[in-house]
Amino acid sequence: MTTPPPAYADVVARIGRAAQAARRDPASVTLVAVSKTQPWEAIEPVLSAGQRVFGENRVQEAMARWEGRTADLTLHLIGPLQSNKAKEAVAFFDVIETLDREKLARALADELQKQGRAPRLYVQVNTGEEPQKAGVLPADADAFIAACRTTYGLEPEGLMCIPPAEEPPGPHFALLGKIAARNGLAKLSMGMSGDFETAIRFGATSVRVGSALFGARS
Ligand SMILES: *Cc1c(COP(=O)(O)O)cnc(C)c1O
Numbered sequence: 515m516t517t518p519p520p521a522y523a524d525v526v527a528r529i530g531r532a533a534q535a536a537r538r539d540p541a542s543v544t545l546v547a548v549s550k551t552q553p554w555e556a557i558e559p560v561l562s563a564g565q566r567v568f569g570e571n572r573v574q575e576a577m578a579r580w581e582g583r584t585a586d587l588t589l590h591l592i593g594p595l596q597s598n599k600a601k602e603a604v605a606f607f608d609v610i611e612t613l614d615r616e617k618l619a620r621a622l623a624d625e626l627q628k629q630g631r632a633p634r635l636y637v638q639v640n641t642g643e644e645p646q647k648a649g650v651l652p653a654d655a656d657a658f659i660a661a662c663r664t665t666y667g668l669e670p671e672g673l674m675c676i677p678p679a680e681e682p683p684g685p686h687f688a689l690l691g692k693i694a695a696r697n698g699l700a701k702l703s704m705g706m707s708g709d710f711e712t713a714i715r716f717g718a719t720s721v722r723v724g725s726a727l728f729g730a731r732s
Pocket residue numbers: 548550571592593676706707708722723724725726
């Protein structure tokens with residue numbers, strides 16, 4: 515391992531402090547380093563410093579970047595998934611965070627069976643009910659999670675959300691936590707560069723951080 519780049523060391527330290535402030539074990543928060551669109555020169559120092567969990571939002575782009583380098587990595591798909599890409603996504607990712615509709619649940623269930631692989635799954639919730647954003651609506655979340663379990667034999671391990679950019683994120687994180695708790699889901703993927711400390715205060719078990727680690731995306 516090499517010396518961590520300053521921005522990486524800073525994010526790791528901030529996660530630790532936010533966890534401690536919330537009386538949580540820093541090890542209970544996983545940093546998902548969001549490498550989408552970043553040049554390899556930005557990613558390599560973070561990888562060399564020991565980071566092993568990365569997030570990508572497009573299947574083809576992720577495969578181009580990480581194919582052949584995935585041995586001891588954990589790769590999260592955090593962008594919308596079309597059901598016709600379920601096959602590649604199941605084959606390539608360790609965690610799929612954007613399960614949000616029955617058509618996709620069916621496609622994933624089929625591929626899990628065919629491939630004998632079991633990527634961990636998160637249900638994305640559109641907590642801000644934004645029309646342009648993916649995710650199941652909060653009012654539909656319980657029924658969708660139940661359908662995943664009973665109709666498709668899928669066992670999501672948690673929930674994911676992306677709060678509206680222009681609103682304080684706290685209430686959205688709280689809502690996601692409430693939906694997870696009443697559905698017996700232990701994991702919460704929430705918080706990005708601008709709000710990961712708040713997310714940790716509200717119980718995030720993983721935070722998805724891109725620009726604070728790697729610099730602004732072009
Ligand atoms: C790009 C992206 C992130 C990272 O955003 P930053 O603000 O750069 O940290 C997190 N989550 C999702 C779903 C993303 O698409």
